[in-house]
Each structure stands twice: as C-alpha cells, then as structure tokens.
Amino acid sequence: MLSLAALDTRRSVPTRQLAAPGPDAATLQRMLTTAVRVPDHGKRVPFRFLRISGDARVALADAAQARLLELEPDSGNGVITKLRTRFTAPPLTIAVIAKLGLDEKIPVSERASTASCVCLLLLQAAQAEGFGAQWLTGWPAYDRVFLESVLGLEQDERLTGTIAIGSLHVEVPERHRPDASTLIRDWQPA
Ligand SMILES: Cc1cc2nc3c(=O)[nH]c(=O)nc-3n(C[C@H](O)[C@H](O)[C@H](O)COP(=O)(O)O)c2cc1C
Numbered sequence: 757m758l759s760l761a762a763l764d765t766r767r768s769v770p771t772r773q774l775a776a777p778g779p780d781a782a783t784l785q786r787m788l789t790t791a792v793r794v795p796d797h798g799k800r801v802p803f804r805f806l807r808i809s810g811d812a813r814v815a816l817a818d819a820a821q822a823r824l825l826e827l828e829p830d831s832g833n834g835v836i837t838k839l840r841t842r843f844t845a846p847p848l849t850i851a852v853i854a855k856l857g858l859d860e861k862i863p864v865s866e867r868a869s870t871a872s873c874v875c876l877l878l879l880q881a882a883q884a885e886g887f888g889a890q891w892l893t894g895w896p897a898y899d900r901v902f903l904e905s906v907l908g909l910e911q912d913e914r915l916t917g918t919i920a921i922g923s924l925h926v927e928v929p930e931r932h933r934p935d936a937s938t939l940i941r942d943w944q945p946a
Pocket residue numbers: 766767768769890891892893894916917931
C-alpha cells in the first residue's frame with residue numbers, strides 16, 4: 757500500500773555527498789519502471805533517459821568544464837570543481853530528457869510536466885531502494901551547445917534535469933517545509 761508516511765520521508769541528498777556504490781543494472785531498471793508510471797496526457801511518453809556512469813562521468817565532467825571555459829573563461833577553481841563534482845561524485849546520473857516536438861493536441865507545457873513527474877518519481881524510487889538522489893539543472897540544462905553537441909539532444913528536446921543517484925554515508929538534515937494549510941483557500945464564485 758502507498759503510505760503517506762513513506763512519501764513524507766522524501767528529501768534530497770546533496771550531490772557532492774553521494775558516493776559509490778550506486779544501483780546495479782537490475783535495481784536501476786526497477787527504479788525506472790516506477791519512474792515512468794507518470795500521468796501522461798495522450799499517452800505520448802514524452803521523455804527518455806541517458807545513463808551516465810563509470811568512465812563516462814569523467815568524460816562528461818571534462819566536456820562540461822571545456823564548455824564552461826568557453827562561456828566563462830575566467831571561471832575560478834571553485835566553480836570548476838563544483839561543476840566537475842556534480843558529474844563525478846555520484847556513481848550514477850540519469851538525465852531525464854523531455855521530447856517536445858510538434859504535437860497538434862498536447863501542449864508542450866503538459867508534456868514538460870509529465871517529464872518533471874518522471875524526475876520526482878525517480879527521486880522517490882531511488883530513496884525507496886535505499887539510495888540518495890538529487891535533481892539538478894543549472895546552466896548545463898539550458899545551454900543548447902552543451903545539450904546538443906555533448907549530450908546529443910535533438911532541437912526539440914529539453915533536459916528536464918539530471919538525477920544524481922548514489923549511496924549516502926551521512927545523515928542529511930531536514931529542511932523547512934511549507935505549511936500546506938496556509939496555501940489553500942476555498943474557491944468562491946465571483
Ligand atoms: C527543476 C529543478 C532544478 C533544480 N536544480 C538544482 C541545481 O541545479 N542545483 C541545486 O543545488 N539544487 C537544484 N534543485 C533543488 C534540489 O533538487 C533539491 O530540491 C533541494 O536540494 C532541496 O531538497 P529537497 O528535495 O529535500 O527539498 C533543483 C530542483 C528542481 C525541482
């Protein structure tokens with residue numbers, strides 16, 4: 757049974773704190789099975805995944821660093837290290853890509869929403885399997901050169917986010933959560 761208490765335990769683990777081991781292939785497949793169970797208007801399946809693990813993590817960090825230095829040649833060591841850590845610290849990163857090509861019926865925003873739901877479910881699935889995870893974007897999610905020439909996205913695709921997944925070796929403090937009761941009021945006819 758789906759338990760609200762279990763859902764309420766969801767929290768992100770900062771990517772720099774994620775370490776090996778990551779999920780094995782079968783566990784990842786199981787997690788993705790949960791993640792694709794999203795609301796999907798028109799059943800378009802408007803998303804796909806890229807797996808970044810092993811040596812590919814370092815290759816991606818190298819490519820991201822090279823692109824950063826094209827964009828911001830004066831980037832300091834701190835910025836470069838943070839960027840590299842994002843791809844090298846977690847043993848596994850799943851890029852969730854939204855497919856947003858021409859569609860006469862389902863608006864882009866709805867298909868983007870479906871891809872966002874995939875990200876949330878993947879976070880929950882990772883935690884349910886005992887891993888930590890974090891959803892990241894930052895400039896790599898919006899720079900078309902990086903997206904197309906490094907990650908291989910098509911022009912009509914967007915990077916909804918990268919989900920860093922790994923083991924956590926320290927307890928992550930809870931953050932303040934919104935009080936849902938302050939966010940709702942009854943709609944009244946005008
Ligand atoms: C679309 C999206 C993009 C995000 N991008 C980043 C990011 O680039 N860097 C970052 O530190 N946190 C980012 N976050 C926030 C973290 O994923 C996470 O929500 C945050 O660390 C708070 O943890 P929580 O999930 O436990 O509330 C992003 C969240 C979302 C929804």
